[in-house]
Amino acid sequence: NAGVTQTPKFQVLKTGQSMTLQCAQDMNHNSMYWYRQDPGMGLRLIYYSASEGTTDKGEVPNGYNVSRLNKREFSLRLESAAPSQTSVYFCASSDLWGRVGEKLFFGSGTQLSVL
Amino acid sequence: GEDVEQSLFLSVREGDSSVINCTYTDSSSTYLYWYKQEPGAGLQLLTYIFSNMDMKQDQRLTVLLNKKDKHLSLRIADTQTGDSAIYFCAEWGGTASKLTFGTGTRLQVTL
Secondary structure (H helix, E strand, C coil), rough: CEEEEEEEEEECCCCCCEEEEEEEEEECEEEEEEEEEEECCCCEEEEEEEECCCCCEEECCCEEEEEECCCCEEEEEEECCCCCHHHEEEEEECCCCCCCCCCCEECHHHHHHHE | CCEEEEEEEEEECCCCCCEEEEEEEECEEEEEEEEECCCEEEEEEEEECCCCCCCEEEEEEEEECCCCCEEEEECCCCCCCHEEEEEEEEEEECCEEEEEEEECCEEEEEE
């Protein structure tokens, strides 16, 4: 059982380039999330999708777009990468969005460097 | 808004107990979680506690909750080198209906 799969694992971009981070889950979860992890700042929510067909902004959405392609897949796009977007990105899924007791399942992360 | 704070680093010797602390601000928090992140990996849920409980034990892990002081701790008994990781506290706040993560505590286990 793969759980949450993210690709790529590592990426180096130049300022201004674009790229899409892919995420897929095989647990039949309704909700999916994108977080970024920066030293000393914990995890910050970028965007989330409570269910197929919906997406909403989290704490730090500027510079990103998302697409919930189907129930399994949720992608994150950087249209014009900036050095401030150098971070580790995690995708997560759950089946209890916004409900008491929600537990998230995480992918292994994408380490992105923007030069 | 909601805030969850943790110390950044803890070093313990193998075989000793580790205690990782967390404070939160949302008094309406209903669930509090501990996630573990091993090097190069995503976060994995370790354990969680409901806000009407004071303590939860699960093998080597003991979670203590002081709701009055909004303080959560994770005790790992007989700490092993395999416990070396970053530990994140998270709270599910009723006012926000979302998870808020702390900054993470890096646990280093020395021989």
